[in-house]
Amino acid sequence: MSDFNKLAQAVFEGDFDAVKTVTQELIDAGVEPMQIVDKGLLGGMEIVAPKFKAGEMFIPEVMLCAKALGEGLKVLKPLLEEGASSAKGTFLMGTVKGDLHDIGKNLVVMLVESGGFNVVDLGIDVPAEKFVEAIKEHKPAVVGLCALLTTTMTEMQVVIDSIKEAGLRDNVKILVGGAPLYPEFAEKIGADGYCPDAIACKEMVAEIVAKK
Known part of the structure; x- marks a missing residue:
């Protein structure tokens, strides 16, 4: 499983600690912040989306995933702010x-x-x-x-x-x-x-x- 997939899975599972850990590992490996967002954090929500639309997941579960995603964004925030003009x-x-x-x-x-x-x-x-x-x-x-x-x-x-x-x-x-x-x-x-x-x-x- 790639690190992006690991991060996506952690978001999907609502695992705050894993999200923060894998996000930091990707940063340390020199991966671009927006790539981490697009391929990792958003990848988790891409697992969520069809399940939510099909009624297999409900708002509290989606909120947990979104909050896990938010934990990753907090780690990335200083780097994302550097590129805020883009x-x-x-x-x-x-x-x-x-x-x-x-x-x-x-x-x-x-x-x-x-x-x-x-x-x-x-x-x-x-x-x-x-x-x-x-x-x-x-x-x-x-x-x-x-x-x-x-x-x-x-x-x-x-x-x-x-x-x-x-x-x-x-x-x-x-x-x-x-x-x-x-x-x-x-x-x-x-x-x-x-x-x-x-x-x-x-x-x-x-x-x-x-x-x-």
């Missing part, structure tokens, strides 16, 4: 106003960050004006809006309208996701895409940025 693009993410749920958001943030993107996490209960201010400040390629409550879904429309009113809508692509959402709702409120899960969100961000 980040693929910026992704801005937040849970909309009135909603205090963050597990799904945190998973998206971890996965998108692990793909080599600069991620700005605005947290939970984020009002529309804060999204607008953050777009002006960070100039993201993609904005992600998250909601877990049916009562806060409508807040996504408020955010999108506020971005339009600020004259920023043409500058960003907007993705929405969360348990109560569905594709037709995303289309109705004027979002650019609906993410059924965190892994799909990571893939969509990568596709959007690659087309820019």
